[in-house]
Amino acid sequence: MIKFQKKHKNIYIIIICVVFLQQIGRMFNIKKYREIQEILKKNTELCKIIAISKNHPKESVMEAIKLGVNIFGENRVMEAKKKFENIRSKYPKIELHLTGPLQSNKVKEAAAIFDVIHTLDREKIALEFSKYKDKIINKFFFVQINTGEEETKSGVYKKHLNDFINFCRKDIGLNIVGLMCIPPIDQDPRVHFEELKFLSKKYNCPQLSIGMSNDYEKAIEFDPTYIRLGTILFGNRN
Numbered sequence: 001m002i003k004f005q006k007k008h009k010n011i012y013i014i015i016i017c018v019v020f021l022q023q024i025g026r027m028f029n030i031k032k033y034r035e036i037q038e039i040l041k042k043n044t045e046l047c048k049i050i051a052i053s054k055n056h057p058k059e060s061v062m063e064a065i066k067l068g069v070n071i072f073g074e075n076r077v078m079e080a081k082k083k084f085e086n087i088r089s090k091y092p093k094i095e096l097h098l099t100g101p102l103q104s105n106k107v108k109e110a111a112a113i114f115d116v117i118h119t120l121d122r123e124k125i126a127l128e129f130s131k132y133k134d135k136i137i138n139k140f141f142f143v144q145i146n147t148g149e150e151e152t153k154s155g156v157y158k159k160h161l162n163d164f165i166n167f168c169r170k171d172i173g174l175n176i177v178g179l180m181c182i183p184p185i186d187q188d189p190r191v192h193f194e195e196l197k198f199l200s201k202k203y204n205c206p207q208l209s210i211g212m213s214n215d216y217e218k219a220i221e222f223d224p225t226y227i228r229l230g231t232i233l234f235g236n237r238n
């Protein structure tokens, strides 16, 4: 009997430890966030951190907001809507950025809830946005460039960039402010960031959206406008 109780006690202790560790894993890493903010202050003009909350629960977002974070990024429209709809009405200073690929049937909703679109990557999507003039009037667009020309990745190829930017700006009047890329996983990201910087000057798209948890330190060398950090701040995605 005593042996049985002891065994159960141990199981309870293990469960409590697992739940505790899960909670710690879920906490927003404010220490890291502030540390990176300090690095940005010293090394860049105006770079801001987008906290990528994709696949993280609303509770983690709320925790981050209470700690003073106010720029968030989501990759999917419906997930963002579900998570942020109430939050945005309660905290009007929150900025929400779309950092994932978009389907044309989600553009209307994306135009309604996001402030900045980082993933404009084809005419069909651009044209769809242009239908919602009243919604996009104060919005900012980044063109995603597929600098590694990877078939599995979204983004405009460099050879099409001139035509695409002209179409977006001159034909349909989108406010293109910058360029975004995700370098191939097996290559030196600096090569891609450098190329993006060159293209941003060439096409007068001065803002750069570069750098994720694994390569933000390298991105900082190119004076980005935004770095997009998920794992390093929120822990591993569910």
Ligand SMILES: Cc1ncc(COP(=O)(O)O)c(C=O)c1O
Binding pocket: 052, 054, 075, 099, 100, 182, 212, 213, 214, 228, 229, 230, 231, 232
């Ligand atoms: C476009 C984009 N930027 C940034 C991130 C955040 O990546 P990480 O968790 O490596 O910081 C993601 C994550 O999916 C992403 O898709």
